[in-house]
Amino acid sequence: MATSAADTGGMAALTAAAKKEGALNTIALPSNWANYGALIDGFEKKYGIKVTVENPEGTSQDEINALKEHRTDGTAPDVIDVGGSFAQSAAREGLLAPYKVAAFDQIPEEQKDPKARWYNNYGGYISIGCDAKRVKTCPSTFADLRRPEYKGKVALNGDPTKSGSAFAGVYAAALANGGSFDNIQPGIDFFAELSRNGNFVPVESSPATIATGETPISIDWDFLNLGYADDFRKRGADVDWRTAIPFDGSFAEYYANGVNKDAPHPAAARLWQEYVFSPEGQNIRLGAFARPVLMDAMEEDGTLDKAAAEKLPTVEGTPTFPTEEQTEKARETVNRNWAEAVSGG
Secondary structure (H helix, E strand, C coil), X not given: CCCXXXXXXXXXXXXXXXXXXXXXXXXXXXXXXCCHHHHHHHHHHHXXXXXXXXXXXXXXXXXXXXXXXXXXXXXXXXXXXXXXXXXXXXXXXXXXXXXXXXXXXXXCHHHECCCCCCEEXXXXXXXXXXXXXXXXXXXXXXXXXXXXXHCCCEEECCCXXXXXXXXXXXXXXXXHCCCECCECHHHHHHHHHHHHHCCECCCCCCHHHHHCXXXXXXXXXXXXXXXXXXXXXXXXXXXXXXXECCHHHCCEEEEEEEEECCCCCHHHHHHHHXXXXXXXXXXXXXXXXXXXXXXXXXXXXCCCCHHHHCCCXXXXXXXXCCCHHHHHHHHHHHHHHHHHHCCCC
16 A cells, blocks of 8 residues: 555656546535635646545535445545544544655644644634625624524534534634633533524525525634635625634634545545645645645745735634544534534534
8 A cells, every 4th residue: 555656656657547547536525615626627637537526515424434334335435535533533443544645744743643644734714704784793703693683693514513614613612612622512502502592593504505594694614704705706696795703712723634545546546635735736725715734835935826825814823723632522522412402403
């Protein structure tokens, strides 16, 4: 099993082997999420390899399930893109193959598995998106979301027991309400309170639910909320989507990529990793407001798209991240307590 391009005889040999396979299976990659549409187009055009996306709107948990359920039938995803806590558990379960992309050493230590089974690719900050056409005064903090005027308006991007973005929304709410990386319970309590007050709606927010007014306030990644705003503007939709990064619950996270240990197309899986961690792939991420994990390294070596980087919202301070142990404990707490605390959640 190749653990680097050098193991295959170099990038030219890896590319030739991947082209021979001719296909790449992916899962849960919506085209409007962190510029996956442009990344897939770029990869297909560059290498002539057909990319299939199963269950585009799936969750991180759906990705892990697919690795297990389709292990031997040739339809399993070759690669995964999941929230950090899901990558860590997949590695622990022995589902991922070690593979060091060319840029592996430039990825910050806290953003990768030392055994190279997963490493972060892009990320962002939890933000509050709001349709200013349907909401008179848009909220800018978690504290604001308690206001009676937001009754029936506040949503998450999914169920936090299955969705990385929703889980991060609960973590951010915990930090805003006296919790910590070691204690996510105040975040669950916060949404339980919003649910009791009628402010929280248990609907998975998406561009479709935003456009219909079903979820006029959505707690989600800044790169998604900013991307939705761009898209609504381009389409001339009757939505004025604003994005605020709440200072009372500042939470950053990156999404991790990994190669399926039993990938049906092992060479294409590794070539895809090389592509999404190349300057080209990382700048495509940046074009959709996602912060590339190699941003600092690319700024130093002059490969960063500076115009795209300048469009990112400014944030205070340096982001800190929970450890693997803290994240796992938080996940267990959410899995145990969410459904009962937040009826319909």
